[in-house]
Amino acid sequence: MNKPKVYIDGKEGTTGLQIYERLGAREDIDLLLIDEEKRKDVEERKKLLNAADLVFLCLPDAAAKEAVALIENDHTRVIDASTAHRTAKGWVYGFPEFYRYPGEVIGQAARVANPGCHATGFLSSTMPLVSLHILPKDYPLTCYSLTGYSGGGKKMIAEYESGEKGKDLYSPRIYGTNLRHKHLNEMRKISGLDQPPVFCPVVDDYYKGMATTIMLHNKYLLGQPTAKEIYHILMAYYAGQKLISVRYEEEGGMLPANALAGSDRLELVVCGHEEQTIVTALFDNLGKGASGAAVQNMNIMLGLDETTGLHLD
The missing domain is CATH 3.30.360.10 (Dihydrodipicolinate Reductase; domain 2)
Structure with missing residues (x-):
């Protein structure tokens, strides 16, 4: 079975770096990386956004909305760490402990808004x-x-x-x-x-x-x-x-x-x-308040144990 492809749009920010720290050494996903010189190139980002099975958006609100608009397929799933979609229609609020069966809510969602x-x-x-x-x-x-x-x-x-x-x-x-x-x-x-x-x-x-x-x-x-x-x-x-x-x-x-x-x-x-x-x-x-929560949501969306790759100390 192919590993799910994961891309972090905005990896250079604090949240993005912390997500990368939790994912960088994992062997159960294929982490897509953008060329450093092209990280602000819209076409290059668009290519990776559409190639990924799951995308983290670690961007300002306006840029997060623009990134979603760049996705032109129905298979790329999104976890948005910005404020842009937390109360938006069609987005699931990514707090797993609030759902009796998070795998049936977050696990089936195409668009998940990470809590502030x-x-x-x-x-x-x-x-x-x-x-x-x-x-x-x-x-x-x-x-x-x-x-x-x-x-x-x-x-x-x-x-x-x-x-x-x-x-x-x-x-x-x-x-x-x-x-x-x-x-x-x-x-x-x-x-x-x-x-x-x-x-x-x-x-x-x-x-x-x-x-x-x-x-x-x-x-x-x-x-x-x-x-x-x-x-x-x-x-x-x-x-x-x-x-x-x-x-x-x-x-x-x-x-x-x-x-x-x-x-x-x-x-x-x-x-x-x-x-x-x-x-x-x-x-x-930066943990349960941001990047740790985002990785927890990713794990649930990919059908993995929710604590995989997280710091539990």
């Missing part, structure tokens, strides 16, 4: 609680999300790693202060909430890792569950999953945002008491 990093952290805690009718759809949710600077791409990485960076780069920086972050559309639509959360992203002086937290008043939830009961609900929801785990933090300890840097797993940490709860998703913004 902040959206991944938010949805991992919110989606189960909304779908189980524990969190009301009209709940006025708030969320903050800490991320390492690699999430900002090459320009931000260079800014932080410059020997002449300004003093403001040595402290956490709140951004998206217009409250219109590009992940909000998918956060609202995929979660099923009536309105997007008030969302506060924060970038800090470390390379990678995320801590995305939602905050809940338990008395407004169905059945008024305690924090410990919410932990058990999320444990049951994710039972048997290979890449998402749940734990309860009883001691009130600190949660480092880079705890899962280098891993493709995600851990939900539930904290609180009878009246209030916070749920924090710890994961790598």
